[in-house]
């Protein structure tokens with residue numbers, strides 16, 4: 001027993017004089033003293049050779065030794081993590097970090113954000129509305145009563161459980177929802193996804209995106225509408241872009257127009273994209289029909305307003321030189337990764 005006590009005292013002195021300066025030193029210490037075949041375990045094994053009447057005393061000494069050895073280990077380990085020299089596998093903080101792949105925004109989001117930011121500079125704020133809509137907000141309130149032939153302009157997906165519900169065919173439903181709130185003047189831009197029962201091809205899809213614009217106040221005129229849209233196309237396509245308005249028909253506007261810009265691909269000379277006309281149609285617009293204002297509780301004798309609606313896919317196809325609309329919804333990372341640096 002005396003021999004064992006002497007051994008323990010020697011080990012304590014050894015530990016006290018040790019210099020543990022690196023993770024490797026610390027690991028070597030752990031294996032030598034605390035490992036499964038280490039000194040502490042060995043000393044525990046000596047217990048069986050100690051006379052019965054000394055077992056208690058020796059057990060106490062052994063325990064103290066164990067705690068001492070373990071305590072030292074914890075102390076060194078802690079001081080090393082503070083120094084940046086960790087125990088276990090060492091970490092070199094001077095090495096460059098792992099390169100994380102940079103994600104990209106979807107081209108539709110890029111185009112949407114660009115459109116929004118232009119109108120925001122004119123004081124429009126963003127409003128959104130539901131994609132599952134009722135007949136009133138998608139059609140009736142927009143001056144398209146039941147059986148109105150203009151409803152056939154848009155092939156609608158109806159919800160089976162309730163024929164009054166449908167997937168909105170345009171973002172014009174947001175106009176109605178915002179007007180109903182009754183806070184005038186109203187100057188909003190409304191982006192969103194819309195659905196139509198159309199055959200999927202390179203040029204058309206059963207869902208796509210639109211941005212709706214709306215401005216209602218006293219004395220709003222068609223001149224305000226034109227100026228707003230001129231500003232938009234010049235910001236979007238540059239100062240040289242040409243614009244033309246063609247008379248058109250929408251049940252919710254009177255008068256109505258469609259706006260074309262000079263073809264961005266051929267510069268107006270005529271190509272396959274503009275079908276040799278030199279012009280590209282980009283939006284529908286007009287002065288809000290008095291019936292629509294009345295349907296939303298707004299006095300058409302006091303207030304007037306303009307509205308416009310444009311697709312997002314078409315300008316995105318043009319801007320990024322994409323030739324198939326289906327690519328937008330296929331989630332092919334080889335396609336999406338190309339927009340990492342795009343704005």
Ligand code: DAH
Pocket residue numbers: 169170171172212213250252253283284285286306307308309310
């Ligand atoms: N809702 C129309 C469509 O989906 C687009 C549109 C045309 C919106 C004229 C308007 C508008 O607000 O004034 O084809």
